[in-house]
Amino acid sequence: MNDIQERVTGSFNSQGLMATLGAQLVSVADGEVQIALPFSPKLSQQHGYIHAGAITSIVDNACGYAALTKAPAECEVVTAEFKINFMRPALGEKFLAIGTVTSSGKLLSVCTGEVRAFSGNDYKVIAVMQATMVYVRA
Numbered sequence: 001m002n003d004i005q006e007r008v009t010g011s012f013n014s015q016g017l018m019a020t021l022g023a024q025l026v027s028v029a030d031g032e033v034q035i036a037l038p039f040s041p042k043l044s045q046q047h048g049y050i051h052a053g054a055i056t057s058i059v060d061n062a063c064g065y066a067a068l069t070k071a072p073a074e075c076e077v078v079t080a081e082f083k084i085n086f087m088r089p090a091l092g093e094k095f096l097a098i099g100t101v102t103s104s105g106k107l108l109s110v111c112t113g114e115v116r117a118f119s120g121n122d123y124k125v126i127a128v129m130q131a132t133m134v135y136v137r138a
Contacts, residue, residue, distance in 0.1 A: 008065045008069065009025060011065070012025045012035075012061070021043060023058050023061070024037075025065075029069070030069055031066055031070060032066050032101070033063075033098075035059075035062045037050070037055075037058050039094060050090035051090075052090070055084075055086070056129075059113040060129070062099030062113055063100075063113045063129060064111075065099060066111050070109055071109070075137055076135075077134065077135055080134045087127060088117075088124060090117055091119075092126075097114070098114045099113045109132070110131070111129075111130075113128065113130075113131060114127070114129075115127040
């Protein structure tokens with residue numbers, strides 16, 4: 001494991017929300033992070049879909065950690081803003097959030113995120129996000 005993978009993994013493992021949701025860090029690469037979330041009725045809303053808050057949380061984290069892979073060593077990241085579009089109900093056996101850095105500068109990182117809902121090996125994209133992450137001194 002390289003330094004950035006260790007940094008992202010350590011930070012992810014210290015997040016109480018990700019543990020509460022049952023989310024798992026799947027992949028850390030330069031400019032891209034993937035986070036998985038298994039279906040749980042405890043995360044559902046009144047119609048049985050995974051709640052938008054849970055979906056938003058994993059894709060926000062995927063974008064944030066993707067930005068962290070580009071951040072200066074002395075910095076962490078925080079979310080400055082995001083917009084998310086939900087395109088279909090969050091129905092599936094598991095969900096995968098993929099955060100990708102689109103542009104990284106001295107102070108900001110602009111990221112895109114995608115959430116896929118899997119049924120077996122097939123998936124549908126259920127949400128997309130555009131996010132701005134800010135580098136802050138640790």
